[in-house]
Amino acid sequence: MPISKSEDTTLIKFSNVSKQFGKKLPLTNINFTVKKGEVTTLIGPNGAGKTTIARLILGLDNPSSGNIIIHPNLKIGYVPQRLDFASDLPITAENFLYLLASNSTNKDWQELGNFIDFDNYKHHDISELSGGQFQKLMLTATLLNNPDLIILDEPTQSLDVTSQQEFYRIINQIKKRLNITIFMISHDLFTVMKNSDQVICLNGHICCSGKPNDLAENQDFLNSLSAIGFYVHHHDHKH
Numbered sequence: 702m703p704i705s706k707s708e709d710t711t712l713i714k715f716s717n718v719s720k721q722f723g724k725k726l727p728l729t730n731i732n733f734t735v736k737k738g739e740v741t742t743l744i745g746p747n748g749a750g751k752t753t754i755a756r757l758i759l760g761l762d763n764p765s766s767g768n769i770i771i772h773p774n775l776k777i778g779y780v781p782q783r784l785d786f787a788s789d790l791p792i793t794a795e796n797f798l799y800l801l802a803s804n805s806t807n808k809d810w811q812e813l814g815n816f817i818d819f820d821n822y823k824h825h826d827i828s829e830l831s832g833g834q835f836q837k838l839m840l841t842a843t844l845l846n847n848p849d850l851i852i853l854d855e856p857t858q859s860l861d862v863t864s865q866q867e868f869y870r871i872i873n874q875i876k877k878r879l880n881i882t883i884f885m886i887s888h889d890l891f892t893v894m895k896n897s898d899q900v901i902c903l904n905g906h907i908c909c910s911g912k913p914n915d916l917a918e919n920q921d922f923l924n925s926l927s928a929i930g931f932y933v934h935h936h937d938h939k940h
């Protein structure tokens with residue numbers, strides 16, 4: 702069913718979606734929308750159903766019940782958590798992008814390279830890249846197909862704080878300059894709160910969701926974060 706005109710900025714809409722695997726019910730009654738041009742971040746503990754949601758969006762799996770509407774002709778790119786097969790390839794980062802670009806719709810990979818500080822490591826073999834450089838390369842590889850929306854599965858999981866901040870800076874640039882919508886799965890609660898337009902807190906069901914600023918003030922949100930194992934720092938004293 703197409704999205705009606707009044708919801709034109711809605712790229713993805715989950716309505717009462719549940720997913721069952723045998724006797725397991727990892728997702729129950731999931732409702733959310735992803736709006737064009739926004740960064741939506743899904744947070745939750747291991748086993749919360751985050752990857753299952755990403756797979757449903759990508760059409761790799763179907764909901765057991767409920768309805769998922771994807772905006773017609775939406776091009777979705779996926780940046781996986783890891784890409785084991787590529788990390789040992791005896792090929793430079795530059796040649797890797799060059800090869801991918803020759804098969805893609807966006808031939809201008811060198812321009813995309815500006816986003817990721819590519820000149821500093823483009824002549825390095827992929828196996829020599831740092832975790833942060835490799836993630837940036839994967840991100841750029843995904844952008845080669847001119848997606849409208851990209852899904853990032855825990856992109857900063859193995860990165861140190863400086864590389865995480867750098868990665869989120871790039872994500873924000875991509876959002877602004879290329880007008881790409883971002884759907885991100887993440888564990889980095891505090892970076893998420895700084896860098897998202899919408900946060901969805903998941904643990905089999907949606908515990909709460911909203912704009913980071915609203916949620917930060919919301920005791921239900923703080924309680925549900927504690928309940929699912931996120932440490933919440935209460936900064937209630939003055940320096």
Ligand SMILES: Nc1ncnc2c1ncn2[C@@H]1O[C@H](COP(=O)(O)OP(=O)(O)OP(=O)(O)O)[C@@H](O)[C@H]1O
Pocket residue numbers: 722725727745746747748749750751752753754
């Ligand atoms: N194909 C499958 N068959 C059976 N159970 C599955 C399948 N895929 C996922 N599950 C189960 O669904 C639940 C949610 O898994 P999912 O991978 O979506 O969680 P997650 O939030 O992404 O976890 P993590 O943070 O560890 O990656 C888990 O209990 C998992 O074992």
